[in-house]
Amino acid sequence: MPTWFTPAAVVCGLMFATSPFLIANAPYESTMGLVQKIFYVHLPSAWMFLLAAIVCGVASIRFLFRGDSRHDRLAWAAAELVVLFGLVTLVTGPLWARKAWGVWWQWDVRLTSSLIGWMVAVAYLLLRQYGGPGSDKLAAGLALFGMANVPFIYISVNYWRTIHPLTSVVPTLPTSFGLPLWFSAVTFFLCFLLLLRARVRLEEQRARLDALYLSVDA
Amino acid sequence: MFARVVWLVLRKDLTVEVRSLEIAYTTLFFAVSCVLVFAFALVHEGRAPEDGAAGILWIAIAFAGTLALGRTFERERQSETLRALLLAPAARPAIYVGKLLGIVTLLVAGEMVLVPLVALLFQAPLLARPLWLTAILVTGTVGFASVGTLFAAMLVRARSRDVLLPVLLYPITVPVIIAGVRATAALLQPDVEIDILRFWLALLVCFDIVFVTLALWTFEPLMTD
Amino acid sequence: MTGFDFDDLAVEDVSRHFGRRRAVSRITFRTTRGAVLGLLGPNGAGKSTLLALLATLLRPSAGRIRYGTHDTAVHGPSLRASIGVLGHDLFLYPELTAHENLEFFAGLYALADPRAAAADALRQAGLADRAGDAVSSFSRGMRQRVALERALIHRPRLLLLDEPFTGLDDASAAALAARLRTLRETGAIVVLATHDLDLAEGLFDSAVFLRDGRMVDVVDRPEALRSTYRHIMSRAHTVPSVSRTEG
Numbered sequence: 015m016p017t018w019f020t021p022a023a024v025v026c027g028l029m030f031a032t033s034p035f036l037i038a039n040a041p042y043e044s045t046m047g048l049v050q051k052i053f054y055v056h057l058p059s060a061w062m063f064l065l066a067a068i069v070c071g072v073a074s075i076r077f078l079f080r081g082d083s084r085h086d087r088l089a090w091a092a093a094e095l096v097v098l099f100g101l102v103t104l105v106t107g108p109l110w111a112r113k114a115w116g117v118w119w120q121w122d123v124r125l126t127s128s129l130i131g132w133m134v135a136v137a138y139l140l141l142r143q144y145g146g147p148g149s150d151k152l153a154a155g156l157a158l159f160g161m162a163n164v165p166f167i168y169i170s171v172n173y174w175r176t177i178h179p180l181t182s183v184v185p186t187l188p189t190s191f192g193l194p195l196w197f198s199a200v201t202f203f204l205c206f207l208l209l210l211r212a213r214v215r216l217e218e219q220r221a222r223l224d225a226l227y228l229s230v231d232a
Numbered sequence: 233m234f235a236r237v238v239w240l241v242l243r244k245d246l247t248v249e250v251r252s253l254e255i256a257y258t259t260l261f262f263a264v265s266c267v268l269v270f271a272f273a274l275v276h277e278g279r280a281p282e283d284g285a286a287g288i289l290w291i292a293i294a295f296a297g298t299l300a301l302g303r304t305f306e307r308e309r310q311s312e313t314l315r316a317l318l319l320a321p322a323a324r325p326a327i328y329v330g331k332l333l334g335i336v337t338l339l340v341a342g343e344m345v346l347v348p349l350v351a352l353l354f355q356a357p358l359l360a361r362p363l364w365l366t367a368i369l370v371t372g373t374v375g376f377a378s379v380g381t382l383f384a385a386m387l388v389r390a391r392s393r394d395v396l397l398p399v400l401l402y403p404i405t406v407p408v409i410i411a412g413v414r415a416t417a418a419l420l421q422p423d424v425e426i427d428i429l430r431f432w433l434a435l436l437v438c439f440d441i442v443f444v445t446l447a448l449w450t451f452e453p454l455m456t457d
Numbered sequence: 458m459t460g461f462d463f464d465d466l467a468v469e470d471v472s473r474h475f476g477r478r479r480a481v482s483r484i485t486f487r488t489t490r491g492a493v494l495g496l497l498g499p500n501g502a503g504k505s506t507l508l509a510l511l512a513t514l515l516r517p518s519a520g521r522i523r524y525g526t527h528d529t530a531v532h533g534p535s536l537r538a539s540i541g542v543l544g545h546d547l548f549l550y551p552e553l554t555a556h557e558n559l560e561f562f563a564g565l566y567a568l569a570d571p572r573a574a575a576a577d578a579l580r581q582a583g584l585a586d587r588a589g590d591a592v593s594s595f596s597r598g599m600r601q602r603v604a605l606e607r608a609l610i611h612r613p614r615l616l617l618l619d620e621p622f623t624g625l626d627d628a629s630a631a632a633l634a635a636r637l638r639t640l641r642e643t644g645a646i647v648v649l650a651t652h653d654l655d656l657a658e659g660l661f662d663s664a665v666f667l668r669d670g671r672m673v674d675v676v677d678r679p680e681a682l683r684s685t686y687r688h689i690m691s692r693a694h695t696v697p698s699v700s701r702t703e704g
Contacts, residue, residue: 078453133403140399146391147475148457155386155454159379159404162446166407166439173431174410224477233567240564244550244557251552251591316548316607319512320565321534457515 015215023208029201033194040194049113054194056106058202059099060128065206066095067131070138071161074154083221086150089157091213093138095206100132123172130167134160234329237322241330242337248307249338255303260342263296267350275354285356286416290372290409292346297339297376298398301384304335309388318455325448328381332444335377336370343369356420364419364429371436372412376405378440382447386454411435461535462614463525465489466511466646471520473506480506481670483520486663488648490614493641493660495679496650497686498667504650505545507667508617511648512542524615538566541613545620547604551593555584555603558592559610566611578606598629605636615646622653630656654682666690 037054070092077085107125108118119125134156141153249255270288274281280288308314317327347365351358358365383400387393415432418425467487473480481503488494496504509515510522513536524536542548549558559578563571579585582602592600601621608616622630637647637660651657664682666673666689674689 078450130403130406137400137403141390141396144392145387145396146389149390151454152386152390155382155450156400156404158450159443159446162442163404163407166435166442170407170410170435173435174414227477228474228479236567237565240561244553244561247557248550248552310546311549311551312544312546313548313550315514315544316542316562317565318514319537319540319542320562321538321567322565323534 016211019208019211022204026201026204026208029197029204033198033201036194036197040192049110052106052110054198056103056110057195058199059102059106060124061199062202062206063096063099063103063128063132065203066092066099066210067135067161069210070096070135070157074157074161078151078154078158083150086154087214087217087221088210089154090142090150090217091210093135093142093153093157094213095209096135097132097139098209099202099206100128100135103128104132121171121175123168123175126171126175127164127168130171131160131164134163234323234326237326238330238333241317241327242333245304245331245334246337249334255300256338256341259296259300259303259338260345262299263292263342263346264349266292266295267346267353271353280354280356283413283417283420285350285354285358286413286420288354289346289350289358289416290412292350293339293343293373293412294376294402294405294409296342297335297373297380298401300338300342301335301377301380301401302394302397304331304338305384305388314385314388324452324455328385328447328451331385332374332377332381332447335381336373339373339377340370343373358416358420361419361424364424365416367433368412368415368419368429368436371433371440372408372415375408375436375439375443378444378447379404382451382454385451407439408436411439461525461527461539463527463539465523465525466615466648467523468507468511469521469523471507471510471517471522473510473515473518479670481510481667484665484667484672485520486665486672486675488646488663490644490646491641492662493637493647493649495657495661495664496648496667497652497654497657497664497682498673499652499690501669502667503670504667505619506670508542508619508648508650511615512540512617513537538611539614541608541611541616543601543604543608543616543618543621545623547600548607549592549600549604552591554589554591555579555595556588558603559607562607563610568611574610578610579603582606597624598626601625601629601633605633609640613645615648616640618647618649618651620651620653621649622651622656625656634660654686658682 033054037051040051040054070089073085073089073092076082077089104125107122107128111120111122112118138153138156138160141149141156145152267288270291271280274284274288305314308317318324347358347369350356380397380401383404384397387396387400390396411432415429415436418428418432465487466489468484471484472482484503484507486494496507498504506515510517524539527536550561553561556575556579559575560571563574563578568574576585576588579588582605584599584602587595587599592603595603601624605621608618621633625633634656637649640647641662649657649660659680661679661682663675663677664679665675666686668690673692676685676689679685
């Protein structure tokens with residue numbers, strides 16, 4: 015593990031420990047009250063979900079056309095984080111919606127598009143797990159197609175939604191990007207980096223083990 | 233050269249299919265069964281839910297299409313003929329286009345039976361505006377098949393390929409399904425809003441262009457070891 | 458598209474692995490025009506993988522394959538146009554007739570007159586009277602003959618055959634061996650993988666013996682194949698083999 019890992023992990027742990035206090039002391043949002051505070055978890059995880067998706071997509075393209083397995087390892091690790099942070103986003107979203115408007119799922123364009131993107135990431139992992147040898151390249155192709163699909167998904171879901179007007183209006187983001195939000199965002203970002211690095215390292219070790227097996231035969 | 237290879241592959245696929253008609257009959261029958269199952273599930277007191285006909289049509293196309301894709305490439309797996317195609321000096325993207333056109337032809341042929349059936353069962357005036365309907369069906373089918381052909385080809389040598397094809401295909405083709413259903417539903421309204429139709433059709437055309445291009449670009453790296 | 462021509466084939470220290478499994482390991486040999494080279498070994502020795510590497514379907518994990526003065530980096534359509542493959546699975550569409558199969562592949566290989574080429578090929582195979590019958594109705598031997606013609610229809614410089622004697626009766630096997638000798642005379646490079654030693658007797662100009670993906674020996678003009686094979690294979694390995702426990 016690189017030298018920054020352990021100190022960063024300690025810092026991240028401390029930040030997670032202190033963030034509840036910051037969040038609790040943050041000013042109440044006018045219409046939703048206490049419930050809105052789930053945003054401090056929902057929004058950063060949504061950002062990390064997007065970041066992981068971009069990392070996975072770019073690494074996949076580079077792997078597909080250059081064949082360097084470092085990119086493949088990065089893509090796989092990033093895909094797992096897409097699923098992880100996506101899950102947090104998709105769980106906190108409805109939890110908040112339920113308390114705020116009484117309905118679990120509103121077919122909100124962002125949540126729905128995220129759900130579809132999340133499913134592409136799950137498909138990626140299923141392909142890698144069950145596809146047998148050669149599935150690293152195929153998964154890279156899937157990631158590329160998933161990335162290219164993002165504008166189409168957003169536009170089609172958005173237009174599909176507006177034809178059936180909803181009974182309640184989906185709220186906009188809080189306008190004051192105060193300290194608690196940035197603190198949360200940094201905490202999540204640190205967590206993202208740590209998980210990514212650890213996961214990539216696992217694959218690196220596996221690759222090294224494979225190389226050792228092979229070198230015995232040489 | 234490219235066009236010649238496309239034509240050869242397409243002609244070969246159609247010849248093989250016409251000889252046995254296996255995929256045509258079985259997937260068509262499957263599509264009809266789908267329509268019936270959905271009818272039983274959704275029709276209440278003799279009426280389908282609003283826009284039900286459009287949804288049922290496209291679901292049947294998606295399910296039957298997945299089956300047809302799987303079977304077509306399973307055929308190429310026997311006798312390893314896909315390998316033989318890759319061994320030839322023909323440009324790989326040309327092989328992709330040939331296969332794509334074959335699948336699209338097969339699916340459109342099936343749709344020609346499916347559409348009147350759905351129109352009949354659900355009293356939906358699907359055939360009232362044939363030009364618009366054709367445009368929607370063709371662009372939607374091409375969009376679905378463009379991704380499906382690539383995925384089915386790349387999965388040919390993978391394990392669990394039967395279940396992985398729909399798992400990979402459906403999330404990626406969501407925009408096609410949404411656009412297809414919404415456009416068809418708009419067509420069924422008593423007063424058709426042309427703007428809505430144009431929007432969905434434009435989306436489908438863009439999807440087709442983007443994804444066929446992507447598939448042409450990635451076919452070679454995905455098929456080589 | 459006319460393929461570029463080459464006079465010899467050189468395999469230099471080629472290895473190929475899948476994950477942690479080594480399929481072939483450090484194979485080196487050469488062969489030249491007008492020669493038949495045999496790849497001999499038990500099942501799982503790596504013969505099919507090696508043939509796939511020679512056919513450019515797989516890329517080596519290490520080492521190089523040279524076709525004349527070019528190596529596989531020159532990959533691509535022009536090299537594939539000079540290679541013909543008779544696979545274990547024959548590469549024929551069962552629903553199409555013999556003539557249609559040959560005409561299709563002749564077209565793919567950009568021959569000037571695919572129809573005539575297909576007719577000629579069927580005559581060569583002695584199957585002109587069955588030209589209009591679906592391949593699914595053919596016996597194994599007949600399918601083999603069509604498949605061989607398919608592999609040769611574009612007059613490749615390099616011909617690769619994977620277990621071509623499988624399921625053949627004596628007459629068909631003898632005919633195949635005779636055909637290979639004719640090809641040798643016309644200057645083709647033939648590489649043939651088999652574990653059918655009796656049928657391959659007297660066919661090879663040189664033979665590469667493989668076991669567990671490794672080259673055990675290369676013998677020029679091997680005679681008494683079966684006893685040579687047994688003798689070579691009974692030699693102990695100098696490198697200890699790793700017990701494979703797949704995780």
